Amino acid sequence: MTEAPLLPRNEDGIETAIGVLRQRFGERLHTGASVREQHGHTTTWIENQLPDAVVFPQSTDEVADVVRICAAHKVPVIAFGTGTSLEGHVNAPGGGISVDLSQMGKVLAVHAQDLDCVVQPGVTRADLNTHLRDQGLFFPIDPGANASLGGMAATRASGTNAVRYGTMKDNVLALEAVMADGRVIRTAQRARKSSAGYDLTRLLIGSEGTLGIITEITLRLQGIPEAISSARCSFPSVDAACRAVMMTIQYGVPVARIELLDEQSVRAANAYSKLSLPETPLLLLEFHGSEASVLEQAETFRTIADEFGGTGFAATTSTEERNQLWQARHDMYWATLQLRPGARGISTDVCVPISRLAECVTAAQDKAAELGLMAPIVGHVGDGNFHSLVLVDMDSETETANARQFVSWLNDLAISMDGTCTGEHGIGQGKRPYLVKELGAATDYMAAIKQALDPDNILNPGKILPG
Structure with a gap:
């Protein structure tokens, strides 16, 4: 601990x-x-x-x-x-x-013609999509866990669909929030763009409850695609899989999701989700569009994968088969814990420019092996973001020390590659030491904003910034 x-x-x-x-x-x-x-x-x-x-x-x-x-x-x-x-x-x-x-869990309004909705912060992403599905609409941000939309806005969440649909900052039009003095503000209207004043919406998104408490969110929505195709492909190495991802993005293939599972993660998924995937690095993909376009996108990716030794390519438009694959991806935390019963799973994430992705993931695997750690990797690799779940025996001082060293080293490595210590987990308490390393003097201005908006430091103190 x-x-x-x-x-x-x-x-x-x-x-x-x-x-x-x-x-x-x-x-x-x-x-x-x-x-x-x-x-x-x-x-x-x-x-x-x-x-x-x-x-x-x-x-x-x-x-x-x-x-x-x-x-x-x-x-x-x-x-x-x-x-x-x-x-x-x-x-x-x-x-x-x-x-x-x-208990603030109501969908307050859906404006189908404008492709937006207004929700209270306790609505979860699954609740919202259930509410929307009979209108042919969906909310695309999917961090895996069935998080509340208020929490997702506060932590600037993203997830598996971010490569196509962006993160929470790209999908929030306006917020209502209670500020530190108890006053209620609205940061914007429902218009799709505005040049009116400071962008307080983006200031509050990702502020982790340190600047205000979000009480209402106006969200962008998307139309449910005419056709959805999922695909999987195995690779001889993580490096090969990452390079296939880079070329796919560079070619402009409009993938909706492109997820990496390393060898250990595939093994965990097979055991937990009753799959029979080859236990080598795996890419899971999803394509959205017309029936013709998703077939074309899948075929383009297949051609790219072939260049990097991809094998076992399989695509499907079957809803049941697609759901099985993506449920296995969403269950990775629990699946990975089964690789080492009794161990604590310590999850960390980083994000790097996509040109450095293969190098960073491979280095992380090598470092974990050097320290004698089991640290399976999964990632939203279409935008350079990946997660390592370090399985730690908390009763072993050596192992916990090595795990701390690994997490610190990985954060520093990502920053050195012009990346970030967190692509989507946020800073909270755990990543505060790395924020100054990443942003330097900019954190002084963050502290000035915090002081101006919350002079008594009552809103979620001790998070993001010291004190």
Whole structure:
């Protein structure tokens, strides 16, 4: 377990705020240990830091009430979606109040003609797509976990479809948010573009709850494609697979998804998802368009794959077969844990320019082997982003030290390649040391923005920036 830094606690303020909140919210304020533990939960090796209470608001006005009460007593406020984040985002290092937005789960409006919708932050991506499917529309951002859309906006999530449809920053038109003083703002209207003032929408996207609490999101939607084709192809090495990806992107093939599984990940998928794939590096792809265009895209990729030793190419438009492949990809975290029962899975991600992808992935494999670590790799390689899930025996001091060394080394390597220490996990607590390495003096200006918008540092303190 990695100890996360603690922040000073405002004991009197916390006690007073909890009393006022209890009067305001009654049974929707919880102080029991089990609920608090759930809301300090981290899916990494960072220790759990519990809030002092959890409140369940049901409207923007109620979120604003929570923030105003906490601001009056200088008490930390931590927004909580579904708890799927990976870098300690929802921890409470100085205690305080966790604001669980799960009861704000309504789709408020769908404007089918404008290809947009308005949702509350507790709506999950799966809930939204279920709601939309009878209208021929879908929301394309798919981080794998069934995350809340508020959390996805707050962490600038992306996922398997990012190579074609972009990330959350490309698919949010406007936000409503409660700021640190309890005021409610709207960052934009529904228009597809605007030159009106500072882009506060993009400022809040990826701010991880440190600048405001998102209470409403206006999202871009897409029409469900006429035809969808999935394909798979095995390669003799990760290097060959990555080079096939680079050429596919350079040729302008409009792939919707292009995912890499290394040998260990394929082995895990076979065992967990009852597949029989060759246990060599694998690319999974998806093509969207007309029936003719998806066939053409698949054939173009097949030609490229042949140049790099690709074998076993198979494409399908069968919904059942496609779902089986992509469910196996989404289940990779659980599948990988089965490679080493009892081990803790420590997930980290980096993103590099696509021209450096093969070099970076291969170096990561070599480094893990050098340190004696099992660290399967999967990646959204169409945009240079990949993940390594290090399987660690937490009772072994040597192994945990080697795992920390590997994660640190990988972050530094990506930065040295003009990449980033995180393509989609975010900074939270776990990646704070690397942000200054990556952006240097720019973090001073981030701190100035934080100070201007949240002078008492009550919104998710201790995340992204020190203190």
